[in-house]
Amino acid sequence: MDRKARVAGVGLEPFATPSKSRSYDEIGEGAIVSALADAGVEFGDIEQIYAGYVYGDSTSGQNVAYRVGMTGVPVVNVNNNCSTGSSALWLARQSVESGAAECVLAVGFEQMQRGALTAKWDDRPTPFDRFMAVAREAAPAADNVPMAAQLFGGAGAAYAQRYDIAAETYARIAVKARQHAAHNPYAVFREPLTVAEVLASPHIFGPLTRLQCCPPTCGAAAAVVCSPEFARRRGIPAVVEIAAQAMTTDRPSSFDTADLMKLVGYDMTVAAAQQVYEAAGVGPDEIPVVELHDCFTTNELLSYEALGLTPEGTAEKFVADGQNTFGGRVVTNPSGGLLSKGHPLGATGLAQCAELTWQLRGQAGNRQVPGATLALQHNLGLGGACVVSLYRKVD
Template sequence: MAKKIVVAGVGMIPFCKPGAGASYVVMGAQAARLALADARAGYESVQQAFVSYVHGDSAAGQRVLYGLGFTGIPIFNVHNSGASGSSALYLARQAINSGEADIVLALGFEQMNPGAAQVQFADRPSPLDPFLAQCDPLVGAIDIPPAARIVGAAGLEHMKRFGTPLETFASIRAKASRHAANNPLAMWRNVLSAEQVLADTPMWPGVMTRSMACAPTCGAAATVLCSEDYARKHGLDARVWIAGQAMASDGPESLRSGDLRDGAGYSTSRAAARTVYEQAGIGAEDVQVIELHDSFAHNELLSYESLGLCAEGDGQKLVDAGDNTYGGRYVVNPSGGLLARGHPIGATGLAQCFELVQQLRGQADKRQVEGARIALQHNIGIGGAAVVTMYRN
């Protein structure tokens, strides 16, 4: 990390079900204004903007930010599957680190339709085709959405290799609901027991119930990054900064290892995490609070291991010991995560940033992790990208 990059401001609006909120234009502008107000900076001071979304037309970022002003700055639209929000954050950091800009806005939003996300263009090859071709012959062409098939297959791989029971994934989902109950910005705030999760409608019998998958969500979140010098010169909050950040796309093992976990981002997440630990000189054992990508409960357990929170195969032990929640070794997804806070795809990575900055500032209210000084963020998209970011106070 050539420069110390400060997280000067964060903003987020309450996430909601499709059709229950405003348009992406309104949501995105609200989140951007909140982040700028938190940073005590005007939009006219922003030198570049990176805007993430998946469900939207080209130049939607301009459509949103023109509501804040026509300043003529470069506005880049970022579309990178589930990792879109963190990809925008990554590019914003790069812009400052390179010297191209001193203060940059990263904004993410999503206005989704009801129902599971489907392939948007049926008249051409899907980016997920190679990943489905790997898992379908082994698990059968079960009639569920593509992402659920790929991640469910990865969870099934873990169950077969290590004897992980379905109850472990149910416990992860129940934990998410308990955390989200204390988050006023979360979409789902009802507390579920592991038994209720298991009793829910099966999506894939023996592998996944409906509660173990995130629901379509609308919302927006934003982050203002700046250099440490800029923060000092303009009196901005410089308490939280990025100690390490890495992005990885799929290597050959994702489709050739024969391990279905790799197709769901296991190896890319591991590669990005190792780079971040090396950059920061800090290992997973030093982290107190984590926001990781749990679009399915299976993602979360796999991420415990790919991020080095426990040894390979020990995810169930970490859950059984309570080392993923308050009073344990780590607090994972205090926001409720994608499963309960919600997953408006373009906003997710920036919502994770919002939560971790609140934690490191000591401003997370009932969700506050005591003594939080080092935080880890993990955001993935299948097909594929993984972004891991470490923050410090």
């Protein structure tokens, strides 16, 4: 029996800077209502809810869900750092495919504060002590630089040294992100950029300048996931299936080689992507559109190779030849990505899901990738967890 989970409906609240956003419960409610309407189901049809967020009190997921209705169904709160939204989707898919439920909701939301991400507890070890110890061993410490920028900037510097690439290569990724975001009403930053403007913005760490770092934003996204039988029974045209999905966590290679590229999840991405390609019976050369985790321009470039979109050591040519955009081999982040939308941690993975669902339905407007029937999603959280999902359009 076909139990591959279908994405029946998606909802997305426009992302906003912290000073302009509504509260997390309001935007979370909005995303859920939109996803239900898109799927053509009622809140009472939902049997389980997986709610993802990073910064918030316990049971914030219930607080969001209760604004829509109190039906007594289980609500599971999920926190997996930057891959939280995709982790909620991973759980929802498993529930449907196992037969535990027929119609499940995954919702992600985040009410971010201004400024770089920081640890919220100073009276206990952080999950990132191990990461920073390796980073300090590999490169000089920078006390005034945010942790994530040190890690991903250091990884970008290591790649640039290994393959002798120019700083302009990373800057071109930021320029491409804004070109795509110009057509996305959900993106926060849609103004065009030039390579010169990107490079002239304040230096952060390694090859990174400010315009190569995703900003903190607030937002919410949701997806209704159901079984094919539920969709048929209810007459829902759920044409997008989750063909394969994998979540990986760190192995010793992340820490035992002082390799900053591996420290920021390169090997996790490779492993998750390989599992997905094998399970779906497709290769990376068959993928026309990808939403990948561009928290920094450096990570987008590393992810091209980790996902197999271009061979190791060839990412600079891949970028220079325009193979990462419309008219090239694979359109990466047609939404504008995290660099243009910002990164509301709990919402990011489900916002990626929404974009790719629209792409496969042919509903992406001026950012539509023509004829796309396969779409790949990559969502990475340091600490760590990487979720790679492959969506397929079905009849």
